[in-house]
Amino acid sequence: MIRFILKGIVRDKGRSLLPVIVVSLGVMFTVFLSCWLKGIMNDSFALSANFGMGHLKVMTKAYARESDQMPNDLAFLGTDTLLTSLRTGYPEMDWVSRIRFGGLIDFPDSTGETKVQGPVVGWGIDLFSQSSHEKDRFNLESSLKAGKIHSKPGEALITYDFAHKFGINPGNKFTLFSTTVDGSMSFKNFIVAGTVRFGSSALDRGAVIADLGDLQSALGMENSAGEILGFFKNGNYDNNAATLVCQSFNLKFVNSKDEYAPVMLRLRDQGGLADYMDYVDTIGGFMLFVFVMAMSVVLWNAGLLGGLRRYGEFGLRLAMGEEKKHIYWSLIYEGLLIGTVGSVIGTFAGLCISAYLQKVGFDISGMLKNSTFMMHSVVRASITPQAFYIGFVPGVFSVVVGNALSGIGIYHRKTAQLFKEFEN
Amino acid sequence: MxxxxxxxxxxxxxxxxxxxxxxxxxxxxxxxxxxxxxxxxxxxxxxxxxxxWEVGGGQLWHPLYDPFDLLGLQEAHGVIENQAKKLIGQKQITPVLVTQGSIFPHGRMQNILLKGVQPEQEIIGLPTSNLVSHAGQEIPAMIGKRMALFTNLKKGDNVLVRWRDKNGTFDAREFNIVEIFNSNVPTVDNGQIYLPLNTLQEMTGMIDEATLFVAATNYTGGNFDEWQFKSPKYLLKExxxxxxxxxxxxxxxxxxxxxxxxxxxxxxxxxxxxxxxxxxxxxxxxxxxxxxxxxxxxxxxxxxxxxxxxxxxxxxxxxxxxxxxxxxxxxxxxxxxxxxxxxxxxxxxxxxxxxxxxxxxxxxxxxxxxxxxxxxxxxxxxxxxxxxxx
Amino acid sequence: MTMKISIAIVLVFLLMAKAFGQDGTEILEKIDKNMSSTNRIFESSMTIHGKRNSRTITSRSWSEGVKKSFSEYLSPASEKGTKMLKLANQLWIYSPSSDRIIQISGHLLRQSVMGSDLSYEDMMDDRNLTEIYSAEITGKEVVEGCKTLILLLKAKVENVAYQSQKMWIDEERMIPLRQELYSKSGQLLKRMELSDVEKIQGRWFPKTILFKDLLKEGNGTEFKMTNIKFDQQIPETIFTKAALKQ
Structure with a gap:
């Protein structure tokens, strides 16, 4: 039966090609929309994740309690083993160490005495490892206003507004005055490699980005780090996956009384993001629902029209003695087949587009001319498990329903009348 | 056709x-x-x-005020003169005094901002009216829910706050949290404690002084005296x-x-x-x-x-x-x-x-x-x- | 940590005050008189009881009056060679690792030094006690087996960090054994316990001071002085920026 219908569909292009194309397109749009929506929703936390929170963040329990104070005296001592165990235990994530610090940067005059100085916040990040994506997370390339990105240790980027205010140029030397892990004074000389502007005035007025290794030596934190951040390799936060990793990791230390035992937090657990994430999820879900409904109506309509135009054919088939019930069911089977084939093709196509836009992203900087806000210049799609099935709702269900509805006519009309429609 | x-x-x-x-x-x-x-x-x-919650119809800043320069707050305040008083009376502007203070959650010092606001103001959405109905010894204070979460404070709790007056003299008192507000705007919440303007003026000895004014949405006055008008467009740029x-x-x-x-x-x-x-x-x-x-x-x-x-x-x-x-x-x-x-x-x-x-x-x-x-x-x-x- | 040293210095003079009379102000006057006329050299070790570990830093200090002081850190290795110069209300720090002299000024002086319980400003206040405080004797108490007079100091000027202080003065040896610093509203902020009293060059001297910021967790900071020498000849060149780099 199915083979027979399949042959019919394949041989009658009017019955097959167009509906499959329409269903595929519809499904493709739906799949892509779901990924895109997720992508732009994720984008609203991308800044927080990349700069401070990661998708997962491991700190000591003591550090976590006041992490926004950058309490490096409560940092991990000896991160190598922890980092290795994270990398082997959860290889689906990219794990990186970071040091956040506060301090004073001091630029000397020609005699070596203080010319200008100002308070800064800063990051020590892995800039020189082959596999490190930290430069991209901080969007350093496109945020660069003058000079260049670090090329060797001992160089630092400072924010443009700060540099501009004090007349500092790439190539100038400065001393970072801060506090070591055990509370002593720390002095470390750097050369300004370049200036960056992130578009957030809170950061731009005074921030320093330097290599993790430099900060480790400056702050007496050799083989130490304040924070270990985990990022999903595709760049998108997946709360379910994050929850699993988080639970399994924290289980190991749940009974530890040690204040310096590690604790893992999800992006969701930090900075009061939970409410906001739920809010965004609800909006996203609602938008997807409306879209799927609208697409269902279109595809349902396509199915309905496809059935309506075949009333003549049904008349002929009835005249030849085929039972009404049989015709009706064959119509529904057809719908099921067309819907399934279309949904598979559409889902595949939609996933391909989404995967491309997840990897490469969609550069919207052209639309943001004269904007100082550089962080969101590339928008990416985000493939979620949902994307694999969401298209089948409008794809299969609507087509079948459309066919089923149009098929009711078979029962309502007389054979002669249907046959007559064939004449037209 | x-x-x-x-x-x-x-x-x-x-x-x-x-x-x-x-x-x-x-x-x-x-x-x-x-x-x-x-x-x-x-x-x-x-x-x-x-x-x-924050910007209103623009803000009037003291010339030395810079929202990101917390250390500079010490000098960024001026006396509320006649022109300003008239505008306050007309509910065109409301004064805010901002100073630095410290709290000690988990026994470690954390710097916060103390913001003195008029309890009777209606220009911004902060539920400042809650700051009046308080009879206790402590200073009535209000925090946002993010701050509450971070400091583990609940409505009715007391918290010891240390600050310096205009001369740099240390002072410390218990604040009583009379209200926890819920705002979608994190910048009015994180690391801030609100208290009645008069109280903060007395506490710091900055009598009749303000750091900035928030203007009503129908405010058209622009700069006056030393106060510099920052338009909503400027403040909302980001x-x-x-x-x-x-x-x-x-x-x-x-x-x-x-x-x-x-x-x-x-x-x-x-x-x-x-x-x-x-x-x-x-x-x-x-x-x-x-x-x-x-x-x-x-x-x-x-x-x-x-x-x-x-x-x-x-x-x-x-x-x-x-x-x-x-x-x-x-x-x-x-x-x-x-x-x-x-x-x-x-x-x-x-x-x-x-x-x-x-x-x-x-x-x-x-x-x-x-x-x-x-x-x-x-x-x-x-x-x-x-x-x-x- | 250096400001702790200078508070200690203040105390050095406090203990030298010969508080015979019952008038608190008289006691303060005598302290001030001694302060402005003396210079000293001493070595010290400071133990900071951190949350995680305790560490001890040793240094050698020279000072003249309350306006000038110079310190050089001797150990641990990470601190060795770091120097600090204070001239009136200016402060410079030299670090050998970066070979830079950095000035600490303005608002920064109000910042806590290296997360310690005291700010740079604490060590910068070089006014005489009588300039700042009026004093009265409010009672007597036995502290650590010694009879003490309780002295209440109240600020008579505006720009002072601590509005009032309480001192427990050993009646016999005329040195403070305990000192408490209060906020304007009367909140106790910091406490110092002085012990290890010895007679040096004819003066009674508490060689150990325990500082504690009462709003913070932790066991405070212990400051021990050794090799104290008063009335020494200190070359003027030591209180210059050039000396920092030498």
């Missing part, structure tokens, strides 16, 4: 099929407008919330840029929505040309040029969109209006602090957006109708007349 008339006649003649298509198209159109309205509404909300970048991202969604509509037209058009070959043959046999026939079919396809727009206007207008009036409820939750959050989005339908959507639908419907119709030009009239499938 003939083709348009003919197109409509054909469409009406086709009855059910036309109306099915038109309904679908109209749904797609209404969804498009709604979607954009919702996205705009969502973006606007961030903008409006910031105005409501938010506006985030919104701009969000909009660029949602352009893709707009295109996807349009595609729903076009898919419906495309489907109909291909089918109708396939089915109506005899009709096409007849037109050509009667002496119409092929391009004339193509035009008839193109216009017919495009006419779908016009009918759809009419239909959308009939049911869409009240529907969208209703959604705007009531808002779209997003969540009704009670968070850990027992503060109720009723979030809803009020869609914003910009006139330009609606016009643009109409134009886009009509133009693209025409284009999408044209492509299948082009096939006509390649038909042999004799075969078409016979109804032979080509």
């Amino acid at each position: 003939l083709s348009l008339k003919l197109a409509f006649r054909n469409l009406i003649g086709a009855g059910l099929r036309t109306w099915l298509n038109v309904s679908v198209l109209s749904v797609a159109f209404v969804v498009m407008v709604f979607y954009n309205g919702m996205l705009d509404g969502w973006n606007r909300q961030a903008h409006d919330d910031t105005i409501n 938010i506006d840029e985030i919104i701009k970048s969000k909009k660029a991202g949602s352009a893709v969604i707009y295109i996807l929505l349009l595609s729903i509509a076009l898919l419906a037209i495309f489907d109909t058009q291909v089918l109708s040309i396939f089915r109506r070959q005899r009709e096409i043959g007849t037109y050509i046999a009667m002496g119409m040029t092929r391009s004339q026939v193509v035009r008839i079919f193109t216009v017919e396809g495009a006419a779908h969109s016009l009918l759809a727009l009419g239909l959308a206007a009939i049911y869409g207008t009240p529907l969208l209006y209703l959604l705007q009036k009531n808002g779209i409820p997003i969540s009704q939750t009670f968070d850990s602090l027992g503060v109720s959050i009723a979030s809803k989005i009020i869609p914003v339908y910009a006139f330009a957006m609606i016009v643009l959507s109409i134009l886009l639908v009509v133009v693209s419907a025409t284009i999408v109708s044209y492509f299948p119709a082009r096939k006509i030009a390649r038909m042999k009239p004799t075969d078409a007349l016979k109804g032979k499938i080509q």
Whole structure:
């Protein structure tokens, strides 16, 4: 039966090609929309994740309690083993160490005495490892206003507004005055490699980005780090996956009384993001629902029209003695087949587009001319498990329903009348 | 003109099929407008919330005030003179005094901002009136829920705050948390404690002084005395840029929505040309040029969109209006602090957006109708007349 | 940590005050008189009881009056060679690792030094006690087995960090054994316990001081002085920026 219908569909292009194309397109749009929506929703936390929170963040329990104070005296001592165990235990994530610090940067005059100085916040990040994506997370390339990105240790980027205010140029030397892990004074000389502007005035007025290794030596934190951040390799936060990793990791230390035992937090657990994430999820879900409904109506309509135009054919088939019930069911089977084939093709196509836009992203900087806000210049799609099935709702269900509805006519009309429609 | 008339006649003649298509198209159109309205509404909300909670109709800053220079706050305050007093009396502006203080959660010092606000002010959305109804020994204070979460403070709790007065002398007192407010704007919440303006002025010895004024939305005064006016546009620059970048991202969604509509037209058009070959043959046999026939079919396809727009206007207008009036409820939750959050989005339908959507639908419907119709030009009239499938 | 040293210095003079009379102000006057006329050299070790570990830093200090002081850190290795110069209300720090002299000024002086319980400003206040405080004797108490007079100091000027102080003065040896610093509203902020009293060059001297910021967790900071020498000849060149780099 199915083979027979399949042959019919394949041989009658009017019955097959167009509906499959329409269903595929519809499904493709739906799949892509779901990924895109997720992508732009994720984008609203991308800044927080990349700069401070990661998708997962491991700190000591003591550090976590006041992490926004950058309490490096409560940092991990000896991160190598922890980092290795994270990398082997959860290889689906990219794990990186970071040091956040506060301090004073001091630029000397020609005699070596203080010319200008100002308070800064800063990051020590892995800039020189082959596999490190930290430069991209901080969007350093496109945020660069003058000079260049670090090329060797001992160089630092400072924010443009700060540099501009004090007349500092790439190539100038400065001393970072801060506090070591055990509370002593720390002095470390750097050369300004370049200036960056992130578009957030809170950061731009005074921030320093330097290599993790430099900060480790400056702050007496050799083989130490304040924070270990985990990022999903595709760049998108997946709360379910994050929850699993988080639970399994924290289980190991749940009974530890040690204040310096590690604790893992999800992006969701930090900075009061939970409410906001739920809010965004609800909006996203609602938008997807409306879209799927609208697409269902279109595809349902396509199915309905496809059935309506075949009333003549049904008349002929009835005249030849085929039972009404049989015709009706064959119509529904057809719908099921067309819907399934279309949904598979559409889902595949939609996933391909989404995967491309997840990897490469969609550069919207052209639309943001004269904007100082550089962080969101590339928008990416985000493939979620949902994307694999969401298209089948409008794809299969609507087509079948459309066919089923149009098929009711078979029962309502007389054979002669249907046959007559064939004449037209 | 003939083709348009003919197109409509054909469409009406086709009855059910036309109306099915038109309904679908109209749904797609209404969804498009709604979607954009919702996205705009969502973006606007961030903008409006910031105005409501923080920016007001602009702010007047002391010349030394810099919101990011916490250390400089020590000097950034000035006396509220006559002009300012008059404006305060007229409820045109409300003074805010900002100084630094410290609290000691977990036995470690954390710097915070102390903000003195008028309990009776109505210019910003902070529930400052809660700061009056307090009879205890302690200083009545109000914090946001993020701050509450971070410091583990609940309504009714006391917290020891240390600060320095204008001479640098240390002082420390217990503050009583009389209210925890819930705001969508983190910048009015994180690391800040609100208390009555008079109290903070006394505490710091900065009698009758302020760091800044928040102006009412109808304020038109600009700078006065030493106070420098910062327009809402200036203060909202960052938010506006985030919104701009969000909009660029949602352009893709707009295109996807349009595609729903076009898919419906495309489907109909291909089918109708396939089915109506005899009709096409007849037109050509009667002496119409092929391009004339193509035009008839193109216009017919495009006419779908016009009918759809009419239909959308009939049911869409009240529907969208209703959604705007009531808002779209997003969540009704009670968070850990027992503060109720009723979030809803009020869609914003910009006139330009609606016009643009109409134009886009009509133009693209025409284009999408044209492509299948082009096939006509390649038909042999004799075969078409016979109804032979080509 | 250096400000702790200078508070200690203040105390050195406090203990030298010969508080015979019952008038608190007289006691303060005598302290001030001694302060402005003396210079000293001493070595010290400071133990900071951190949350995680305790560490001890040793240094050698030279000072003249309350306006000038110079310190050089001797150990641990990470601190060795770091020098600090204070001239009136200016402060410079030299670090050998970066070979830079950095000035600490303005608002920074109000910042806590290296997360310690005291700010740079604490060590910068070089006014005489009588300039700042009026004093009265409010009672007697036995502290650590010694009879003490309780002295209440109240600020008579505006720009002072601590509005009031309480001192427990050993009646016999005329040195403070305990000192408490209060906020304007009377909140106790910091406490110092002085012990290990010895007679040096004819003066009674508490060689150990325990500092505690009462708003913070932790066990405070212990400051021990050794090799104290009063009335020495200190070359003027030591109180110059050039000396920092030497």
